[in-house]
Amino acid sequence: xxxxxxxxxxxxxxxxxxxxxxxxxxxxxxxxxxxxxxxxxxxxxxxxxxxxxxxxxxxxxxxxxxxxxxxxxxxxxxxxxxxxxxxxxxxxxxxxxxxxxxxxxxxxxxxxxxxxxxxxxxxxxxxxxxxxxxxxxxxxxxxxxxxxxxxxxxxxxxxxxxxxxx
Numbered sequence: 001x002x003x004x005x006x007x008x009x010x011x012x013x014x015x016x017x018x019x020x021x022x023x024x025x026x027x028x029x030x031x032x033x034x035x036x037x038x039x040x041x042x043x044x045x046x047x048x049x050x051x052x053x054x055x056x057x058x059x060x061x062x063x064x065x066x067x068x069x070x071x072x073x074x075x076x077x078x079x080x081x082x083x084x085x086x087x088x089x090x091x092x093x094x095x096x097x098x099x100x101x102x103x104x105x106x107x108x109x110x111x112x113x114x115x116x117x118x119x120x121x122x123x124x125x126x127x128x129x130x131x132x133x134x135x136x137x138x139x140x141x142x143x144x145x146x147x148x149x150x151x152x153x154x155x156x157x158x159x160x161x162x163x164x165x166x
Contacts, residue, residue, distance in 0.1 A: 042067055043140060043150050045077065048157045056080045057157045061089070063149070065142035073141065077101075079156060080123075087152060088123060095121045101152050102134055109134040110151065 043063040050057050057079040062072040075098070076090040086100040096119035102110050111134060118130035137149040 042147070045150070045153055048079075050157065061149070063140050065140060066144065075141070077152060084156075087156075091119075094119070097121075097123055097126060099138070100131060103152075103156070105134055108136050111135055111137050113138050 043061070046060040046062070048057050048059050059077045061075040061077055063075070064072055074092060076092055078088045078090055080088075085104050086102060088100045089098045090096070091098050097114065098119060099111055099113040102112065112131040113135065114126065114130055115132070118126060120126050137151055140147050140149050
């Protein structure tokens with residue numbers, strides 16, 4: 001990780017100010033329309049976006065804590081080309097990295113959930129030793145029925161320009 005890259009939050013806030021991504025509490029008509037069109041789904045991932053200033057790709061994981069929940073909540077899935085083995089899950093509400101998905105792992109266990117004490121705003125502050133052994137995807141945040149998060153869909157951006165740019 002390079003020291004000159006701004007925090008993920010700063011990049012997402014800049015994208016929100018430009019109207020390119022919705023952050024909690026902000027209105028984004030495109031995201032709302034997409035969510036309404038897919039209201040029957042409990043969870044889904046957006047396409048990839050590219051943050052040119054910060055040089056990372058991200059997609060949005062939309063989910064409903066319960067099947068009857070009326071709106072979607074979000075997590076960001078961040079891919080750093082400098083770390084091609086992993087994508088990192090980020091909570092925009094708490095401003096913390098939650099865990100990572102191992103793109104090279106075989107079988108069902110591909111996710112490493114950080115303990116709450118190890119969740120940080122900056123990825124550089126999380127030591128490799130903080131990531132536990134791989135396991136199944138975690139339960140959908142705030143879900144009471146035990147439904148697990150959908151795994152990351154296949155396919156990564158191939159270069160820095162792929163996906164919509166922030």
